[in-house]
Amino acid sequence: MTGERRGERCPQEELAVGWAMHSLEPDEEARVRDHLPGCAQCRETVRATEEVTAALGGSVRQYDPPTGLKSRLMAEVERTPQERVAPTRPAAPIPSESVPEPAPVRLDERRKNGIGRRLLAAAAVVVALAAVGVAGVRFNQLDDRISAEEQRNSRLNKALELAANPETNRAVLRSPSGDPVAIMLSSDAEAAVMEMKLAPNAADQTYVVWGKSTPEAVPLTMFTVQPDSTVQFVNWSNAAHQHQVFAISLEPGTTMPATPSDVVAFGQVGNA
Amino acid sequence: MADSPAPASRPEPDGRTSDASLVERVSAGERGAFEELYDRYARPAYSLARRICVDPGLSEDVVQEAFLALWRNPAGYDRSRGGFGTWLMTVVHHRAVDAVRRENTQRRRNVPLTDEVSERNLTPADGADHAALNGVVGAEVREALKRLPEDQRQVIALAYLDGYTQIEVAALTGIPLGTVKSRTFAAIRRLRISLRSAWAGETGGETTGAHR
Numbered sequence: 001m002t003g004e005r006r007g008e009r010c011p012q013e014e015l016a017v018g019w020a021m022h023s024l025e026p027d028e029e030a031r032v033r034d035h036l037p038g039c040a041q042c043r044e045t046v047r048a049t050e051e052v053t054a055a056l057g058g059s060v061r062q063y064d065p066p067t068g069l070k071s072r073l074m075a076e077v078e079r080t081p082q083e084r085v086a087p088t089r090p091a092a093p094i095p096s097e098s099v100p101e102p103a104p105v106r107l108d109e110r111r112k113n114g115i116g117r118r119l120l121a122a123a124a125v126v127v128a129l130a131a132v133g134v135a136g137v138r139f140n141q142l143d144d145r146i147s148a149e150e151q152r153n154s155r156l157n158k159a160l161e162l163a164a165n166p167e168t169n170r171a172v173l174r175s176p177s178g179d180p181v182a183i184m185l186s187s188d189a190e191a192a193v194m195e196m197k198l199a200p201n202a203a204d205q206t207y208v209v210w211g212k213s214t215p216e217a218v219p220l221t222m223f224t225v226q227p228d229s230t231v232q233f234v235n236w237s238n239a240a241h242q243h244q245v246f247a248i249s250l251e252p253g254t255t256m257p258a259t260p261s262d263v264v265a266f267g268q269v270g271n272a
Numbered sequence: 273m274a275d276s277p278a279p280a281s282r283p284e285p286d287g288r289t290s291d292a293s294l295v296e297r298v299s300a301g302e303r304g305a306f307e308e309l310y311d312r313y314a315r316p317a318y319s320l321a322r323r324i325c326v327d328p329g330l331s332e333d334v335v336q337e338a339f340l341a342l343w344r345n346p347a348g349y350d351r352s353r354g355g356f357g358t359w360l361m362t363v364v365h366h367r368a369v370d371a372v373r374r375e376n377t378q379r380r381r382n383v384p385l386t387d388e389v390s391e392r393n394l395t396p397a398d399g400a401d402h403a404a405l406n407g408v409v410g411a412e413v414r415e416a417l418k419r420l421p422e423d424q425r426q427v428i429a430l431a432y433l434d435g436y437t438q439i440e441v442a443a444l445t446g447i448p449l450g451t452v453k454s455r456t457f458a459a460i461r462r463l464r465i466s467l468r469s470a471w472a473g474e475t476g477g478e479t480t481g482a483h484r
Binding site: 013014015017018020021022023024025047048049050051052053054055056057058059060061062063064065066069070072073074076077080081082083172179180183194196 | 299301303306307310314315316317318319320322323328332335336339340343344345346347353354355357358359361362364365366369370410412413414417428431432433435436437438439441442443449450453454456457460463464467
């Protein structure tokens with residue numbers, strides 16, 4: 001990772017950096033978790049990345065811990081038994097190459113909370129962005145578009161409320177090549193599609209959301225994408241909310257077909 | 273467990289017991305060794321949690337849970353994989369990010385990373401002045417960050433310190449996801465090179481604590 005390594009780079013190296021920074025989506029995390037035991041190079045990348053990020057983390061503004069924290073912690077220690085199972089680490093990987101192997105990364109302790117965490121909706125980010133006005137972003141529009149922007153911000157705020165609801169399911173929908181295309185937010189009463197990379201549809205086309213938790217894909221709702229749109233609220237039902245896997249297709253015409261023709265994205269609810 | 277013989281402490285050149293020895297003693301159930309590790313690392317750990325979580329109560333929970341995880345399973349730290357400080361800060365970061373995502377609380381917005389680091393109070397707390405997590409390292413990190421292009425600093429700040437996922441960073445900045453990934457990778461690689469040469473210069477190649 002430092003540039004002096006000879007030979008081929010592992011194509012998963014960028015993901016390994018994201019993994020070490022805990023900044024991947026659950027599906028990518030799972031992919032790296034499966035990959036690491038067999039790849040010494042990526043394990044080294046994780047280790048090197050953690051060194052750097054720990055230094056960054058140790059360099060932020062310093063605060064003294066609350067005075068009572070230590071005594072509370074020590075009281076908790078008295079109530080907490082230690083695990084006596086000697087080797088609690090995952091079994092060492094069997095290296096295919098005969099290089100000296102570092103011990104395996106700590107997959108057990110670090111990741112067990114991460115897998116189940118929910119994706120924070122990108123809606124929150126976009127709303128914050130619109131409000132804070134961070135430079136170089138998509139809401140920096142001309143004056144004559146302020147009204148359209150206000151409408152959109154109101155939609156975004158609504159999306160933020162939906163995203164903040166702990167009952168809301170979130171799914172990152174990806175293209176067949178793995179690129180994130182949209183984020184689906186689903187509650188029992190309403191749902192929204194956060195667009196990330198959906199092309200605007202033609203006037204005689206419609207995007208359709210499919211539920212794929214059933215043997216046959218079920219058409220759930222439809223929506224359109226305008227050039228500047230970011231989030232669409234869609235007609236929804238409790239039955240639609242029961243699905244854990246969603247897909248989006250682009251369909252000719254303006255009604256929902258019985259089966260999808262051109263699936264552009266699919267994904268699973270991320271709170272497994 | 274109390275009758276397990278404690279491994280002999282191995283003092284470091286400055287006479288301190290090494291972190292790794294203390295962890296071994298924690299494995300034997302020694303409260304004193306655990307307290308010593310707490311005293312060494314509570315301040316940087318809490319500070320990182322505060323930076324990510326903002327909320328003091330949530331930050332305290334994160335630090336308590338991170339140390340309790342060490343108590344429950346000291347073997348979770350594997351010294352062959354690096355310094356104890358690196359491990360602990362990684363655990364704290366991970367838990368803090370999980371907490372802030374779970375709580376969906378307000379996060380600090382994108383403060384320019386070098387400004388933030390330069391705000392740092394460089395007076396080390398008594399007992400917490402160990403290893404990477406004190407004095408001189410702040411200056412090294414600040415220097416290393418200064419040498420990063422602004423766009424790389426931004427993705428590092430959003431992903432690591434604000435706890436956003438890479439997809440969220442892409443949505444936030446309008447930068448394509450692939451670019452977010454490659455910039456993150458490039459930034460870490462540059463920081464690694466800068467910091468490693470700084471650390472080597474400082475210690476003559478010997479590294480301690482979070483440096484390993």
